[in-house]
Amino acid sequence: xxxxxxxxxxxxxxxxxxxxxxxxxxxxxxxxxxxxxxxxxxxxxxxxxxxxxxxxxxxxxxxxxxxxxxxxxxxxxxxxxxxxxxxxxxxxxxxxxxxxxxxxxxxxxxxxxxxxxxxxxxxxxxxxxxxxxxxxxxxxxxxxxxxxxxxxxxxxxxxxxxxxxxxxxxxxxxxxxxxxxxxxxxxxxxxxxxxxxxxxxxxxxxxxxxxxxxxxxxxxxxxxxxxxxxxxxxxxxxxxxxxxxxxxxxxxxxxxxxxxxxxxxxxxxxxxxxxxxxxxxxxxxxxxxxxxxxxxxxxxxxxxxxxxxxxxxxxxxxxxxxxxxxxxxxxxxxxxxxxxxxxxxxxxxxxxxxxxxxxxxxxxxxxxxxxxxxxxxxxxxxxxxxxxxxxxxxxxxxxxxxxxxxxxxxxxxxxxxxxxxxxxxxxxxxxxxx
Numbered sequence: 031x032x033x034x035x036x037x038x039x040x041x042x043x044x045x046x047x048x049x050x051x052x053x054x055x056x057x058x059x060x061x062x063x064x065x066x067x068x069x070x071x072x073x074x075x076x077x078x079x080x081x082x083x084x085x086x087x088x089x090x091x092x093x094x095x096x097x098x099x100x101x102x103x104x105x106x107x108x109x110x111x112x113x114x115x116x117x118x119x120x121x122x123x124x125x126x127x128x129x130x131x132x133x134x135x136x137x138x139x140x141x142x143x144x145x146x147x148x149x150x151x152x153x154x155x156x157x158x159x160x161x162x163x164x165x166x167x168x169x170x171x172x173x174x175x176x177x178x179x180x181x182x183x184x185x186x187x188x189x190x191x192x193x194x195x196x197x198x199x200x201x202x203x204x205x206x207x208x209x210x211x212x213x214x215x216x217x218x219x220x221x222x223x224x225x226x227x228x229x230x231x232x233x234x235x236x237x238x239x240x241x242x243x244x245x246x247x248x249x250x251x252x253x254x255x256x257x258x259x260x261x262x263x264x265x266x267x268x269x270x271x272x273x274x275x276x277x278x279x280x281x282x283x284x285x286x287x288x289x290x291x292x293x294x295x296x297x298x299x300x301x302x303x304x305x306x307x308x309x310x311x312x313x314x315x316x317x318x319x320x321x322x323x324x325x326x327x328x329x330x331x332x333x334x335x336x337x338x339x340x341x342x343x344x345x346x347x348x349x350x351x352x353x354x355x356x357x358x359x360x361x362x363x364x365x366x367x368x369x370x371x372x373x374x375x376x377x378x379x380x381x382x383x384x385x386x387x388x389x390x391x392x393x394x395x396x397x398x399x400x401x402x403x404x405x406x407x408x409x410x411x412x413x414x415x416x417x418x419x420x421x422x423x424x425x426x427x428x429x430x431x432x433x434x435x436x437x438x439x440x441x442x443x444x445x446x447x448x449x450x451x452x453x454x455x456x457x458x459x460x461x462x463x464x
Contacts, residue, residue, distance in 0.1 A: 036062035042074035043082065061085055200313075200409040202352050202431065267304040268331055270296035276336070277306045277329045286342060291327055292316075303332035310341070312407055317392040322412070322425040325394055354409065354430040361428055364435075365413050369426035385426070386414035393427055 036059045061082060066072050268276075274294050281288065291308040298304050308327040310317040317325040330338035355361060365385065370393070388411035395406045413426040 032063045032066050035066060039074045043079040058082060200354055202350050202406055202408055267298045268334060273304045273306050273331055303330050305330050312392050315390055315392050317407060319394050322427055353432045355432050355435045360435055364428045365426050369428045388413045
């Protein structure tokens with residue numbers, strides 16, 4: 031019996047070292063029973079006695095730590111009950127004051143608008159030093175593909191000769207978010223150490239008179255949300271040249287590096303304001319969001335005020351080499367099935383679709399790593415899908431990491447789109463992109 035054998039081994043361990051004592055006999059027997067199951071031929075030895083003593087010490091230390099945390103929480107609750115209403119307000123107002131102090135450098139905004147301009151229009155901050163890129167070993171971010179088998183539904187008939195040559199491997203980039211310190215350390219009476227580690231992630235201010243809330247998120251950017259429609263006249267959009275000028279002034283004033291970014295593009299949105307985007311590039315390749323829009327540093331301007339600021343790559347980058355899929359037939363079949371966002375095409379009923387030549391890009395991809403959500407940039411082929419009359423233009427992206435193809439089943443028969451006219455594919459769709 032494991033119990034009897036554990037008792038015999040424990041008695042033998044006492045003899046190996048007469049100074050050795052096991053205060054928690056039941057815990058010691060429990061550990062020995064577990065080790066006997068893992069190693070049936072376990073024998074008493076000096077090494078085993080030392081291992082058991084260390085395991086018991088570790089357990090005791092963990093219990094002490096739990097007790098200390100529990101005591102801190104009890105003291106915190108007792109302190110809160112003792113505080114009067116006035117003192118509680120003091121703490122609340124102090125926290126609000128800290129939030130305002132943190133946000134002040136970000137609140138001096140003006141307006142912006144839209145056009146593609148030359149590289150000369152970038153502010154001087156674009157020459158700022160390159161953020162440190164840490165190069166890791168191969169496959170450093172773990173497995174990146176699907177967890178179950180993918181059986182695609184094909185929406186187009188293939189008619190091609192070859193794909194552009196795919197590299198054997200390429201870098202996957204990981205964005206390492208820089209954590210900001212908590213600014214409440216001076217409130218020692220509240221004993222926030224019981225809740226460490228803490229991160230200052232978001233601050234929010236409300237302007238009820240103007241009808242909007244201002245939110246500063248360290249990871250996502252700056253946003254203004256209107257509570258009611260009292261904000262704009264018939265047109266809130268400044269001219270493109272003015273918008274780019276103001277965004278450049280903001281970038282230069284705040285010392286934002288544009289080393290990874292390309293020339294700005296302005297998009298006028300009428301009552302919704304003007305958006306300016308500085309497209310992000312990695313390895314001289316454009317970067318796209320999961321919805322296949324351009325990824326970059328974005329400003330949104332309404333009525334001569336910057337109301338949104340996002341996409342700033344203010345964090346370190348880590349790079350790791352991953353093997354790419356070189357089987358062009360698998361890549362093509364996945365593209366013909368709608369790519370990584372194939373669900374988007376399921377309700378479509380469009381005939382005569384052309385699939386354009388692909389170009390190599392990077393695709394923003396969120397996944398779970400070490401229990402946290404993080405953003406990766408994956409190499410991918412980006413195809414354009416066009417209708418015969420050019421009235422519809424869509425995009426299809428196929429990640430090239432081999433992991434994504436492990437569960438992809440390209441042996442499925444082709445299903446014609448549900449339309450009265452056969453689907454057509456341009457014959458030269460897979461000529462290399464210019």
